[in-house]
Amino acid sequence: MNKQVDMLVVGGGINGVGIARDAAGRGLSVLLCEKDDLASHTSSASTKLIHGGLRYLEYYEFGLVRKALQEREVLLRAAPHIISPLRFVMPHVAHLRPAWMIRIGLFFYDHLSKRNILPGSRGINLKKHPAGAPLHDNFTKGFVYSDAWVDDARLVVLNAKDAQERGATILTRTKLVSAKPDAQGWHAELLNAQQKTIHIHARCIVNATGPWASALLNNAIHSDALTPRNEVRLVKGSHIVTKKLFEHDHAYIFQNPDKRIIFAIPYLDQFTLIGTTDLEYKEDPNHVTITEDEITYLCESANTYFKQSIHPSDVVWSYSGVRPLLEQEDAANPSAVTRDYQLELDTPHKLAVVLSVFGGKITTFRRLAEEAVNLLTPSLGIQQPDWTATATLPGGDIPHADFPTFCSEFQQQHAWLPVQLAKRYAHNYGTRATQLLNGAVNMAGLGEQLSPGLFELEAHYLVKHEWAQQVDDILWRRTKLGLAATPESIQRLQQWLDHAVTTIHTEAETHGK
Structure with a gap:
């Protein structure tokens, strides 16, 4: 692959996918690479709360708390x-x-x-x-x-899905090896899980690598004119x-x-x-x-x-x-370190722009993404205004954001599904649950049960539409069915994946041609 894009986003956590989604929705060509699975690190290891942060008031973080409280209701409407x-x-x-x-x-x-x-x-x-x-x-x-x-992990996947549906390319298990400035902006070399090198020309690089933000700037982005001002x-x-x-x-x-x-x-x-x-x-x-x-x-x-x-x-x-x-020099206690974020914009060469994300919390990811793309507007000539404050995420287009009513109606429409399974499909996929079922009208239509609560039809959907490739992708990030899994069922799912991942991706490539 030798691809030219407006924006290369490095990092498939919540901030990276949020920025990719916002930028793609404003008409930019976007490619996101993540060295592991989506949400495989910080973004799936949170307390799983969308909250203002009551305890931050003790540290006089009124601006952060206000911002987070505002986002609470925006997100409740976006993905009920x-x-x-x-x-x-x-x-x-x-x-x-x-x-x-x-x-x-x-x-x-x-x-x-x-x-x-x-x-x-x-x-x-x-x-x-x-x-x-x-x-x-x-x-x-x-x-x-x-x-x-x-x-939290599904919030990441849904942002990535929305970005993809708006034109972004999402590459998981693909690492940024190096990026050097050239006449077009940046020439970046990526390496995927098959050890194939992918060459990307990007006008802008977004460093949304979370714990690796400082390391990426110091080791992978090669520019003597780039001097990071923040640390994580x-x-x-x-x-x-x-x-x-x-x-x-x-x-x-x-x-x-x-x-x-x-x-x-x-x-x-x-x-x-x-x-x-x-x-x-x-x-x-x-x-x-x-x-x-x-x-x-x-x-x-x-x-x-x-x-x-x-x-x-x-x-x-x-x-x-x-x-x-x-990083704050005056915060000795880890609990007192701010959960706010800093966006660092650099133009070390005429056409080579780098935006790095330092800090942040899952509740404020959408606002962070909006501010990040706004910062890049002069450099990239973005014409379209911000849009995510009133948009729903995939599956979230539920009338009046009334999930209890939607869930009840979904169960009635699919009365053949066991109650707990119907509820889980409604929660995980929202209005996309119908797409997941793909016309199934009885339990036989779900295929083999690969692990407790996980049927072949859902696993196929997760591989084909949500970048799942490994057992943990499915059992711990796309679903939380790992808590019910057994050694035998894990082995059965692994055997199914060994065959299915290659088959589904080959079919997708053939269909694409």
């Missing part, structure tokens, strides 16, 4: 199938934060941005509220407020998943004596997700794992509040990610 409102309960611990301080914080949280979808905060009596039942008896007062839950600070966040610890649909935000907060969130109907930690990270971001100390810390934090004690042996799954935060 994978983003849903969630109420949070904060038990009051007087010696950690006085009630008046929490009330003031929640007042700001309610009013820093206009709310049309989410209800405001209020005080509750934990002796009477259902959320009080799982807690130790010494917790009598609390507060409840609103944020939202997101399937790597902070590891780990989470654990246990069998569910409570029956109601609220989440919890727990205050800890070390001034950190821990979330306990309903997860996939049967589980509770608990996290996160904040630890300085100096090792290879490609290989980040939870430690025994982190597991113990999260268990003990939960046990401070819940009557039902949990122990490391109760953890059914855990995951860790490295957050590429914006």
Whole structure:
């Protein structure tokens, strides 16, 4: 391949796909490359929240909180199938934060941005509220407020899908080896999983590589005139998943004596997700794992509040990610490092433009992408205005963003599907669930069950339409069916993929010709 594009985006996390989507929608020719799978690092290892960041108010990050709160409702309308409102309960611990301080914080949280979808905060009596039942008896007062839950990895995939449908090329498992300025802008060499070199000429390179942002500028983009002004600070966040610890649909935000907060969130109907930690990270971001100390810390934090004690042996799954935060000299505590972002624009040569993303959080990805493309407008001569604030993501074009009604109607229209399977298809794919089913009218039409809850028809769809190539792509990022998988089913899925990936891609290439 020898391709000329307006923009080469490096990095298939949430910021990279968000920028690719925005730019493609404004008429630019875009190619995105990702060295692994989409969302295979930081963007699938979040706490899975779309939130303003209540605790950031303590660090006077009012601008960041306002921006994030504004984005909350934009994203709820854009993807109501994978983003849903969630109420949070904060038990009051007087010696950690006085009630008046929490009330003031929640007042700001309610009013820093206009709310049309989410209800405001209020005080509750934990002796009477259902959320009080799982807690130790010494917790009598609390507060409840609103944020939202997101399937983070699917948010990445849907942005990539929208970018592709607007003309972008998405190359997974394809690494940027080097980029050098030339008369057309940049000459970039990419290397794919088959060890084939791909030559790209791009007017602009977007460095959205998250934890690797500084390394990419220093090692892969070759220009003596390029001097990065920002650095990323790597902070590891780990989470654990246990069998569910409570029956109601609220989440919890727990205050800890070390001034950190821990979330306990309903997860996939049967589980509770608990996290996160904040630890300085100096090792290879490609290989980040939870430690025994982190597991113990999260268990003990939960046990401070819940009557039902949990122990490391109760953890059914855990995951860790490295957050590429914006380096600040005055922030010694990783928890105090800003979650805001900085966009760094350089033109080291006349026609060679580089835009690098430092920092950020999943909630503000759309705003970040919009600002990034706006910054590039003079260099690339972009004529079309920003557009994503009112656009839906694939599958999100649900009338009035009313997912409960859509889900109920989908179940009625496909009454032959088991209830839980129908709900999962509706959540994962929204209005695209009909495309997934591809005319199937009974269970036989779904094909072989490759792993618990995963049928051949869905796996085929994920390979053909969503860049899935490996077992983990399907079981942990496109779906969360890894929690139900067995060694036997993993082997069966691997065998199916060994044959299907090549066949589907060959068919696609033949059809394309």
